[in-house]
Amino acid sequence: MIQKISKVLSNDYMFSIAAKIFVILSGVIYSSLFSRYFGPTLRGESAVIINFVSLASVFLGFGMYQTYPIFRKEKKEFPIYFTSNMITVFIAYLAVSIFIIVNFDISTNIKIAALITPLTILIKQINYVVLIERPKKRNINSILIGLTDIIIVIFFIVLFKSNYFFMISFLIVKEILHLIISLVNLEISIFKLKPQFKGIPRFFKFGIIPMITVSLMTINYRVDILMLNGVVLSSSIGIYAIGVNLAELIWLVPNALKDILLSKLTKGSKDSEVAYVIRHSLFFAIISLVGISAFGKYIxxxxxxxxxxxxxxxxxxxxxxxxxxxxxKMIYAYNIANGYRVNSLIMLSFAATSNIILNYVMIPIYGIYGAAISSVVSYNMCGIAFLIYFHYKSNIAYKEILFITKKDLKILFDKIR
Structure with missing residues (x-):
């Protein structure tokens, strides 16, 4: 039995899937504890803060971490060099955040988002390095973070009565611990990391288009909650956030496969690998959709x-x-690895613009349901555009991209057995 498990986990894709399953399960437990502890209203407030941080960290990160695959072959010690430059960025942003918090009369939610954003930016840079250099370590990192989140929320439940102060304290403590875990998994001595500035202009130059692209992607994912803020009650935003989170469980396997796919594409895998991953992702996603539809209400x-x-x-x-x-998700990884940045930018611009316009029209009329419908339309427009593009670029037939084969299933079951 142990040998079978070891055999399955020795495959990068299977290990990533197993890790994602654990992360999702721990994430559901954490989300349940957090939501029951703080309730719909504070859950909604936290969702607004988190989405502000998500957008700000993308804009202010300037896509620098996405330049890592481009430059990694230039220096033997490039992981140290890159991380040292990112620490300089972190220090600069932290100083600016503190200045804003002290000197500007802005809402508490924005102040907390400003404080957390530099931490999130640095965590993203470090995690991307770990993803490229040691994909399995990235998954171990995700497992540790999932367990840490549960432990922290239990700690707060036991010791403190829920209120706004402890909600924002929780978010800050959680992000600090995430940073510590990421630094440990980087496997670089902190004594080798010294603030550097030399590489930042170059990373910025090559990262600006990926930054705009990821910003559009993040807008496509997160703009709904930000546009709901101030239009509907915070409790309604909390309800909406839980519904979205549960639906995103469908991405469990696709996200796991995407991470390994990016690493393989960076190291020279072919277009057929992308088609292979897409059809497997669709297969597992449809199974997940049926399961969530049947049991979601009870969950x-x-x-x-x-x-x-x-x-x-x-x-x-x-x-x-x-x-x-x-x-x-899959074809964007393909574009990153092959340098097709502008193509992604054009398609995401169309999707994000559509999302904003639809939310602007639908939210005042239908509230959280209008936001959900807007996201569905935007997501499908984006996905179909990327699918058509990949078919054209790779000349791989649609059926080879979309439909899992008997051979695929046989190989999959052989790996599991």
Missing amino acids: ILILYGTEFLESYNITIIMQIGIIGMIFY
Whole structure:
């Protein structure tokens, strides 16, 4: 039995899937504890802060981490060189954030987002280095972070009564611990990391288009909650966030495969590898969709309570669009590895613009349901555009991209056995 498990986990894709399953399960437990502890209103407030951080960290990160695959062959000690430059960026942003917090009269949510953003930027840079250099370490990192989140929220539940202060304290403590875990998994002595500035202008120059691209991607994912803020109650945003999170469980396997795919493409894998990963991702995603549709209401009731039961309606709507985004996830990794940055930029610009316009029209009329419908339309437009593009670029038939074969299933079951 142990030998079979070891054989399965020795394959990068299978290990990544196993790790993602663990991460998702721990994430569901964490989300349940967090949501029950803080309730719909504070859950909504935290969602707004997290989405502000998500967008700000993408804009201010300037896509520098995405230049890593381009320059990694130039220096033997490039991981140290790159990380040292990113530490300089972190120090600069932290100083600016503190200045803003002290000197500007802005909402507390924005102040907390400003404080967390530099940490998030550095974590993204480090995790990307780990992903490229040691994909399995990245998955171990995700497992540790998932366990840490559960431990922290239990600590807060036991010691403190929930309120806004402890909610923002929790978010800050969690991000600091994530940074520590990421630094440990980087496997570089902290004594070798010294703030450097030399590489930053170059990383910025090559990262600006990826930054715009990822910003558009993040807008496509996160703009709904930000546009809901101030239009609907915070409790409704909390309900919406849980519904979206549950729907995103469909991405469990695709996200796992995407991480390994990027590493392999960076090291020279062919277009057929992308088609292979897409059709497997679709297969597992459809299985997940059926499972979540059948049991999602009971999952929400058990994990989150009756306060969040309306989240199930959001989940059902969002699932339709989340399937479409699988094409985007895989083909975007293909574009990064092959330097097709402008192509991704054009397609994402169209999707993000559509998302903003649809949300602007739909949210005032239909509230959280309008946001869900807008996301579904935008996600599918984006996914279909990337699918057509990849078919044209690779000349691989649609059926080879979309439909899993008997041979695929046989190989898959052989690996499991």
